[in-house]
Amino acid sequence: MNNFLFELKEGLAISLRAIRANKVRAVLTTLGIVIGIASVVLMSTAVRGIDNAFQTGVASLGSDNLYIDKWQWFNNDIPWWEMRNRRNLTLADYKKYKDLAKLPIASAPTVWSNQTVKYRERSVEFIILQGTNEDYIKTTNLSFSEGRFFNEIESNGGREVVVFGSEVAKKLFPRGGALEQFVKIKGHKFKIVGVLSEQGSWVMGNFNPDNQAFLPIQNVFKYFQNENLRSVTFNVRAENSSMVEAVKEEAVGIMRRVRGLKYDEVNDFSINQQEALLKTINQTIGVIQIAGLFITGLSLFVGAIGIMNIMFVSVKERTREIGIRKAIGAKRRSILGQFISESAIICLIGGMIGLVIAIILSLVINQFLPTSVDANAFILAIVISILTGILSGFAPAYTAAKLDPVEALRYE
Amino acid sequence: MNIINIEHVAKIYQVGSEEVHALRDVSLKMDKNEYVAIMGPSGSGKSTLMNILGCLDTPTKGLYDFKGTNVSQMNDNELAAIRNKEIGFVFQTFNLLARSDALHNVELPLIYAGVHSAERKEKARLALDHVGLSDRMHHKPNELSGGQKQRVAIARALVTSPAIILADEPTGNLDTKTGEDIMTLFNEIYEQGNTIILVTHEEYIAEHAERIIRIRDGMIEKDERVTKRYVPKKNGSSKV
Numbered sequence A: 001m002n003n004f005l006f007e008l009k010e011g012l013a014i015s016l017r018a019i020r021a022n023k024v025r026a027v028l029t030t031l032g033i034v035i036g037i038a039s040v041v042l043m044s045t046a047v048r049g050i051d052n053a054f055q056t057g058v059a060s061l062g063s064d065n066l067y068i069d070k071w072q073w074f075n076n077d078i079p080w081w082e083m084r085n086r087r088n089l090t091l092a093d094y095k096k097y098k099d100l101a102k103l104p105i106a107s108a109p110t111v112w113s114n115q116t117v118k119y120r121e122r123s124v125e126f127i128i129l130q131g132t133n134e135d136y137i138k139t140t141n142l143s144f145s146e147g148r149f150f151n152e153i154e155s156n157g158g159r160e161v162v163v164f165g166s167e168v169a170k171k172l173f174p175r176g177g178a179l180e181q182f183v184k185i186k187g188h189k190f191k192i193v194g195v196l197s198e199q200g201s202w203v204m205g206n207f208n209p210d211n212q213a214f215l216p217i218q219n220v221f222k223y224f225q226n227e228n229l230r231s232v233t234f235n236v237r238a239e240n241s242s243m244v245e246a247v248k249e250e251a252v253g254i255m256r257r258v259r260g261l262k263y264d265e266v267n268d269f270s271i272n273q274q275e276a277l278l279k280t281i282n283q284t285i286g287v288i289q290i291a292g293l294f295i296t297g298l299s300l301f302v303g304a305i306g307i308m309n310i311m312f313v314s315v316k317e318r319t320r321e322i323g324i325r326k327a328i329g330a331k332r333r334s335i336l337g338q339f340i341s342e343s344a345i346i347c348l349i350g351g352m353i354g355l356v357i358a359i360i361l362s363l364v365i366n367q368f369l370p371t372s373v374d375a376n377a378f379i380l381a382i383v384i385s386i387l388t389g390i391l392s393g394f395a396p397a398y399t400a401a402k403l404d405p406v407e408a409l410r411y412e
Numbered sequence B: 001m002n003i004i005n006i007e008h009v010a011k012i013y014q015v016g017s018e019e020v021h022a023l024r025d026v027s028l029k030m031d032k033n034e035y036v037a038i039m040g041p042s043g044s045g046k047s048t049l050m051n052i053l054g055c056l057d058t059p060t061k062g063l064y065d066f067k068g069t070n071v072s073q074m075n076d077n078e079l080a081a082i083r084n085k086e087i088g089f090v091f092q093t094f095n096l097l098a099r100s101d102a103l104h105n106v107e108l109p110l111i112y113a114g115v116h117s118a119e120r121k122e123k124a125r126l127a128l129d130h131v132g133l134s135d136r137m138h139h140k141p142n143e144l145s146g147g148q149k150q151r152v153a154i155a156r157a158l159v160t161s162p163a164i165i166l167a168d169e170p171t172g173n174l175d176t177k178t179g180e181d182i183m184t185l186f187n188e189i190y191e192q193g194n195t196i197i198l199v200t201h202e203e204y205i206a207e208h209a210e211r212i213i214r215i216r217d218g219m220i221e222k223d224e225r226v227t228k229r230y231v232p233k234k235n236g237s238s239k240v
Helices: A002-021 A025-063 A080-084 A091-100 A134-139 A153-157 A168-173 A202-207 A217-224 A241-258 A274-317 A318-328 A332-365 A374-404 A405-410 B046-055 B076-084 B102-113 B117-130 B146-159 B175-191
Strands: A065-071 A106-119 A122-132 A144-147 A161-164 A183-186 A188-196 A213-216 A233-237 A269-273 B002-013 B018-031 B035-040 B059-065 B087-092 B163-166 B197-200 B211-216 B219-225
Touching: A002 A025, A002 A332, A025 A168, A025 A269, A025 A274, A025 A332, A025 A374, A065 A241, A080 A144, A080 A188, A091 A106, A106 A134, A106 A168, A106 A217, A106 B035, A122 A134, A122 A168, A134 A153, A134 A233, A153 A213, A153 A274, A161 A168, A161 B175, A183 B046, A213 A217, A213 A405, A241 A269, A269 A274, A274 B197, A318 A405, A318 B035, A332 A374, A332 B018, A332 B076, A374 B076, B018 B046, B018 B197, B035 B046, B046 B163, B046 B197, B076 B117, B087 B146, B102 B117, B102 B146, B146 B163, B146 B175, B163 B175, B175 B197
Parallel strands: A122 A213, A161 A188, B035 B197, B035 B211, B087 B163, B163 B197
Antiparallel strands: A065 A233, A065 A269, A106 A122, A106 A183, A106 A233, A144 A188, A161 A213, A183 A188, B002 B018, B002 B059, B211 B219
C-alpha cells in the first residue's frame, strides 16, 4: 500500500513535469475535454432544471387532483373516435355529481376558451379563459397577489367578473393597478376582482395559471362557447394522496349513475390523474436526457480520441526518454503509470475548466431557462474526466511500457 | 569472487528469414574492482555483448551469472530491477532527460528504487559533488557543456552504488581534452574500488583499463592484460 502511494506520488510528479514541459500541446489537447465536459455538465443541469420546473408546475396544479372528463388524457387505450362519440359532460352532470360525492374536499366544473383580452389600447391574444365556479380555488394551490377569487353569488349570478393570472395582469397592466379595472373580452366588459401571484411554472405553457384568466362558467357559455357543443371537465380534489383512489372509485360509481349506464355498458367518461401526467412528463424527460447525454457524450468521446492521439504522439516522441528510464531501472508498471496519470491529469484539468465554463454558462442560461447546478455536477465532471483520461491514456501507455530498452535507446 | 560469469553465450537475431549471429560463442569472467575495456570494429558484436552485460537484453543461448544469480532467463521487470540496483550506465550521447535539471536526472534511478524524496536529494547532491558539479545542480542539460553533461551521467550511474559501471564510448562525443578529463574521473572511480566496463574503439582510451577484450565476428579474439596501463594525473581534474 505504502509502495503504491509512493509510486502514485512519483508518477504524478513525473507527469506534472512532462505536462509543464509541453504547455501549448497540453492546452490544445485539453480543449476537446473542456468542451466535452462542459457540454455534458451543462446538459445534465439543464435536464435537471427542466425536470424541477415540471415537478413544481404539476405541484402548483395540485397533485391530489382528479379530472373527470369526456376524454382520457394519457395512455390512450380507448380509440379516440369512441371517446369522441361519448355524450358531453354537462353542467347538470356536475351538479348531480357534486350532490352525491361525499369524499372530495372540493370540486369544480371547468370549460375553457381561447380569447383576446383588451384594456384600452392594449390587448393580449390567446388567453386561456377558464370558466368555473367559486370552488375552483379550493381545488388548487393558487394564491393571490391582490384581490380575491369570485364568490358564490358572482358565480351563480353569472356576473361579469374575472381573475387574472400574473402574466396576463403584467401584460395588460405593466405598471400594476389591475384591480377593479374593466377589461373587454370579445366586446364584453369584465371587472377584475383578483390577480394571482406568480406560479413560475413556465414549462406548463398555457396550462400555467400565470397565463390564464378565470371567470364564472355561465359567462363562457353565454359569450364564448356553445354550451351544447362543449364538454365540461370536473376538477376534483382529494384530501391527500392516500384518498385519491377512494375518491376515484366513488367518482366512477356516481358518474355511472349520473350518466344512467347499465351494468353491461362501459364508462362513457374518463377519470384523469396528475400521476399520468407526471408519468408522461418523466418519460419525455427521460428521452431528452438519454438523447442529450448521448449527443454530449459524443463530443466527450471526440475529446478522448484527441487525448489518445496526442498521447500516442507523445510516446513516440519520447521513445528515447522511455529508453533512458527503462535502462536505469523503470519497470513496465512505472512507465504505464507515468503515461496514464499524465493523460488523467490533462483530462482532470480539462474537466475542471469545463466545469467552470458550464457553471458560468448555466448562470447565463438561467436568465431564460431554469438550470440547476449541484454537487452531483461536480462529482460527475471529476469522475468522467479522470475516467476519460485513464481510458484514453491506457493504449498509448501500454505501448510505452512494452518498449524494448535497447531499441528505445537507439531511437533518433 | 566473480561479479560476471558468462559461459558460451550466443545472440541470434531473426532478420526476415535470415538468422544473424551477433554473438557466436562468448565466455568471460570479471572480478570485483576490475577495469575492463571491450574493443572491436563496428558489427563485431560488442554492442550486443554490452547490452547483455548491462542486462538490457538476454542471450539466445548460454548462461549469464551476475553476482551469483542467473539473469539469462529473467523477464523484463526482473532485469529492470537488476539494472536499477547493480548497473550504472554511461552513454556516448549522455542520455539525460532534456527537460529536467542535473539534480533530477541524478535522482531518477533512486525514484525507481523507491527511495524517498529527502534521502534521494541528499544522495543525488553527494553524487554531483563527487563529480565536481555541486554548483550546476539546477542547470538543465542544454545549459551544460559536453563534459559537464557526461559528469551528470556519471553521477547518475554512481548514485545507486552499483556493482558495475558500464560506459559505452563515454568520450565519443567529447573533444580530446574533455575526454581525458572524463577518463581521469573514471580512473578515480576505479581507484575507489568500483568495477568498470568500458566499450570503445579507440586504442588510447582502452589503455586506461587494466584488461582489454577484443571482439571480432561475434567471438572473443583476444583477452589480454594491459602491460603499460595509462594512469592519468589526478591534479584537480574533477573540477572542470
